Amino acid sequence: MSGRSRCAAHIRRALSRARPRSIRGRITALVTLLALLLLIPTAAAEGAVGRQAVADAIWLEARQQADLTAAAVRAGNTTNPILPRVPGANLVQVVAPDHRVIGASKDAMGLPPLSSVWPSASDPERDVQNCASARVGCVRLAALRVQPGNGSPVVYAGRPVAVLTSTEIFVRLFCIQDALLVLLAAWATWLVTGRTLRPVEAIRTELATINFNDLSGRVPEPPGDDEIARLARTVNGTLNRIEQAKRSSDRILTRQRQFVADASHELRTPLAGLRTELEEARMHPEDTDLALLLRDAMGDVDRLEQIITDLLLLARVEATADGERRRLDLTDLVRREVAARPGRPRVRLWAERDVHVLAVQSQLVRALRNLLDNAQRHAIDAVDVQVRRYGGFAELIVADDGPGIPEADRERVFERFTRLDTARSRDHGGTGLGLAIARDVAHAHDGSLRAGESPSGGARFVFRIPLDDSGSSP
Numbered sequence: 001m002s003g004r005s006r007c008a009a010h011i012r013r014a015l016s017r018a019r020p021r022s023i024r025g026r027i028t029a030l031v032t033l034l035a036l037l038l039l040i041p042t043a044a045a046e047g048a049v050g051r052q053a054v055a056d057a058i059w060l061e062a063r064q065q066a067d068l069t070a071a072a073v074r075a076g077n078t079t080n081p082i083l084p085r086v087p088g089a090n091l092v093q094v095v096a097p098d099h100r101v102i103g104a105s106k107d108a109m110g111l112p113p114l115s116s117v118w119p120s121a122s123d124p125e126r127d128v129q130n131c132a133s134a135r136v137g138c139v140r141l142a143a144l145r146v147q148p149g150n151g152s153p154v155v156y157a158g159r160p161v162a163v164l165t166s167t168e169i170f171v172r173l174f175c176i177q178d179a180l181l182v183l184l185a186a187w188a189t190w191l192v193t194g195r196t197l198r199p200v201e202a203i204r205t206e207l208a209t210i211n212f213n214d215l216s217g218r219v220p221e222p223p224g225d226d227e228i229a230r231l232a233r234t235v236n237g238t239l240n241r242i243e244q245a246k247r248s249s250d251r252i253l254t255r256q257r258q259f260v261a262d263a264s265h266e267l268r269t270p271l272a273g274l275r276t277e278l279e280e281a282r283m284h285p286e287d288t289d290l291a292l293l294l295r296d297a298m299g300d301v302d303r304l305e306q307i308i309t310d311l312l313l314l315a316r317v318e319a320t321a322d323g324e325r326r327r328l329d330l331t332d333l334v335r336r337e338v339a340a341r342p343g344r345p346r347v348r349l350w351a352e353r354d355v356h357v358l359a360v361q362s363q364l365v366r367a368l369r370n371l372l373d374n375a376q377r378h379a380i381d382a383v384d385v386q387v388r389r390y391g392g393f394a395e396l397i398v399a400d401d402g403p404g405i406p407e408a409d410r411e412r413v414f415e416r417f418t419r420l421d422t423a424r425s426r427d428h429g430g431t432g433l434g435l436a437i438a439r440d441v442a443h444a445h446d447g448s449l450r451a452g453e454s455p456s457g458g459a460r461f462v463f464r465i466p467l468d469d470s471g472s473s474p
Helices: 001-020 023-076 161-209 229-264 270-285 288-318 330-339 361-378 434-444
Strands: 091-095 100-102 125-133 137-145 154-160 328-330 344-353 356-359 382-390 393-400 448-453 459-465
Touching: 023 091, 023 125, 023 137, 023 154, 023 161, 137 161, 137 382, 161 229, 270 288, 328 330, 328 361, 330 344, 330 361, 330 382, 356 361, 356 459, 361 382, 361 393, 361 434, 361 459, 434 448, 434 459
Parallel strands: 344 382
Antiparallel strands: 091 100, 091 154, 125 137, 137 154, 328 356, 382 393, 393 459, 448 459
16 A cells, blocks of 8 residues: 555544544534634634724824825914824824925924825825835825925825734634634534434433333333424334234244143143053954944044144134135124024024124134034023124123033133033033133134123123124115
C-alpha cells in the first residue's frame, strides 16, 4: 500500500471514530454544522457591513469638520490653533497653494501637510487616506478647497486610522453573537432530540426485559400519532402476536405430550392383555380354544383401534384450519343423527328450525355422536335432545334420566380416561375419550361444553357454539 493510500485509510478511520454513534449526537452535530455554515457567512457579511458603516460615519465626520473649517476660513473666523468642532476629527490643517501649513489644530501642529492630494476646482472635495506621516501613521481625511479659484487654500480634516480599530469590536461582537447562536442551536437540538428520543429509550429498555418465557410485558405507548407512537403500537401489536403464537405453540406442545402420555398409558393394558393371551396360546396350544382366542384378540384389536382413532382425532381438532369450516344447519344435522339411533333407550327431540353454525361437519357430527352415545349408555328410559338459539349461540342440549354426575365430578368427566366412582365410568363401554373430544370440538369452534343436572336427576350436557346468521334474510 502506498503512503497516500495509508494516509487516506488513517483519515477514514479517524473520521469514523470521530463520528457520533448515537442518533442524538448525529442530529446535534448535523444541526451544529448547518448553523456554522449559515452563520459564518452571516458573521462575515455583518462584519463587513459594520466596518463599512463605521468607515462611512468617519468619512462623514471628516467632511463635516472640513466644511466647518472651510466656512470659518472664508469668514475669517479661524483660531490658532484651530478648534475641531466635530468629535473625533482631531486632525485639522489649512494648507496654502504653496503647500505651507497656515493653520492647524493642536494635534496637527508642527506636522507637514497631512496629504499631497490637491482637490481641483471641478472636484473641490475628496476623501483621502494617507500613511506617509511617520508621526501620526495612517490618517483618513477629507480634503476640501476653501474657494473655487486657483489661489484657494485646502482644508484637511480627519483622524488617524488607528482609531478605526474600533470597527474590529463590531466584528468580534458579531463573531461572539454567532458563536453563542451556534452553541444555543446545539444545546437546544441536544435537549429536543433527547426529549423526542426518550420514548425510544423506554421502548428499548422494556424490550430488553422481555424474554421468551414471559411475553406479557408491553412497551409504553406515548400519546399522539407521531412516528414513535406508531412504532410503540406496532411493537406492542407484534408482541401480542408473538405471545398468541407462543400460547398456541405451548398448547400444541402440551397436547402432543398429553397424546404421547395417553397413548402410552391407555394402549398398554389392551396390548398387555393381547400379548398374554397369545403367549398363553403358544405355550399351551393343545389347551387353547382357537375360536375363543381369535374372538378375544379381535375384541382387543378393535378397542386398540378405537382408542388410537380417538387420540388422533383429539390431536387434529385444534389443528383444523378455519378454511375447512362451512355453514351447517345444526337442526337438520341433529335430526338426521337422532333418526339413525337405535330404539332403546328412546331419544326425544325438540328443535328450533334453521339454527345455522359455521363448523367442520365431521367434528360436529363426532361431538354429537359422543354426547348421544354417553347419554344412551347411562340412560334408564329416555334421552332428551334439544336444539335452540340462545343469545348469539346455538345450543345443543343432551339430557338423560340415568344416575347423574356428582357436582364435584362435573369437570373431571371431561378429562381424558377419567374413572368415576359412580356407574358413569368407561367400564360401561367407550374409550373414555368421548366427552373430552366433544369439549375440544366446542373449544375449537369458540364455544363451550358444560355438564349439569337434568330435570329427571340424570346428566345434562350443554354444547354451545356461535350462531352463523350471515345467510339469513333481513
